[in-house]
Amino acid sequence: MFDIQNIRKDFPILGIEIHGKPLVYADNAASTQKPQQVIDVISDLYTKNYANIHRGVHQLSQRSTALYENARETVQKFINAESSQEIVFVRGATEAINLVASSYLDPLLEQGDEILISEMEHHSNIIPWQMLAERKRASLKIIPLLENGELDLETLPELLGPKVKLLAVTQMSNSLGTINDVSSMIRQAHAMNIPVLLDGAQSIAHIPIDVQALACEFFVFSGHKIYGPTGIGVLYAKKKVLEGMRPYQGGGDMILDVSFEKTEFNEVPYKFEAGTPNIEGAIGLATALDYVSELGVANIDKYEQKLLKYATVQFEAIQGLRIIGTAACKGSVISFVIEGIHPHDIGTILDMEGVAVRTGHHCTQPVMDCYNIPATTRVSLCFYNTKAEVDAITGAIKKVKELMG
């Protein structure tokens, strides 16, 4: 069912060498590599089908428009949204969150109100709310982390007070791997009439997403973390919510009628897509989603869980290595520290072995503060990684200890 060698052939970059060693790409939580199908569809667009969309009556513009709008439908189906009108193309998860902060929450938020986030959020799900809260003299409330990297959900009933205007939380932590029980969190928030934004930047590539079942008001993700191009991402919002929101940016394509006295805005989602959008990005993303669907997200999840388990056992056997983030429900992310060796040195040595990992705070400084560490080394695996690669990483970590010990 999961023919790993054939799958790897779809990703040409996986065949290259780094410093004379076969590349072991284990930085998938930062960005994923692209299959040939995605590379080809972008090339095809520019060689056969490209023109601006929603404009011309000419054939190429119609083709391009059809590809772009089909991409929206592919996204809709992938996350099981009710309508493709609920899919707004943006630059990435970061822009999606900023859009919600500015077009949805800003007009609602009053002095003394609260925005509830968690201690494990990526900076992109902290800073937009912090900036907004500062402007409106509202405050951020934080769901705390437990020692094992899970959220302390016992605090939730108390935190979900009458002043909370939005709960914005990640479905999967990029630095700890923790997969949060968001269904329960959404239920509790909704019981208090509090809308919920889910940051799906990590979860989208690893677990099946059904926004109707989740019932969240907002779901955001980036294309480049699910084998698609950079510069494209998605804001999903319930249609009713979206219709009530004010435009994000002004410009072409987001209007129906313009005079210098008054402008009538276009319907959703176009109201939020001012200017010529990232056409190649949307089409590339749709191809990536098709690719993932063909493998099956559930199959991917199963394979990655096995790999995670294997890697965890291998890494735990290395003396002095401590895994940061040991939640019961985790995606294929392993953050670790080694006694006496700084992650940055580990990163350099692994790189010389052809192993690409992320070292640093992973844009989650509050998480690092919580564990009282400056940084970690993060191995993030996905469906194109193999057990042999995990062995190569383990071997490289042992070399680090040899060299620095």
Place this chain on the structure above:
Amino acid sequence: MSELRELYQEVILDHNRNPRNFRKLELHSHHANGHNPLCGDKLELFLEVKDGMIKDIAFIGSGCAISTSSASLMTQFLKGKSVAETRRYFDHFHDLVTGQELTAEDLEGLGKLAVFAGVQEFPVRVKCASLAWHTLMNALESTAKTAQTED
């Protein structure tokens, strides 16, 4: 592995394990904080300058082997030198880690600091090696701001 051995020489590993002048100077004339946001290296540098001479110099903080050993070796190197000379050493050190050509005389002038020549093969680590030096320049200019390594 040879470039790695070149980078992580025994002197560097030793100064990482046992950094010299690793303490706060309660009495100091100059002080600055340094921060490398890329990897979270943080250091605090203290100097006691009298009559234009660096009488004492020390640091505290946490960072990778390159930044810690660089700070340690820098403090050893600069103790007893004049403030007027530091800019020149800063420039020479910077040239060394970025792979610019140095005259034999200038290289010799850097003494033990020459072990950081291996850094030039690792451009992303230049910031680590030069953090202490940027912090030093900030301290001597007595600016209150945190030094950032931007080169």
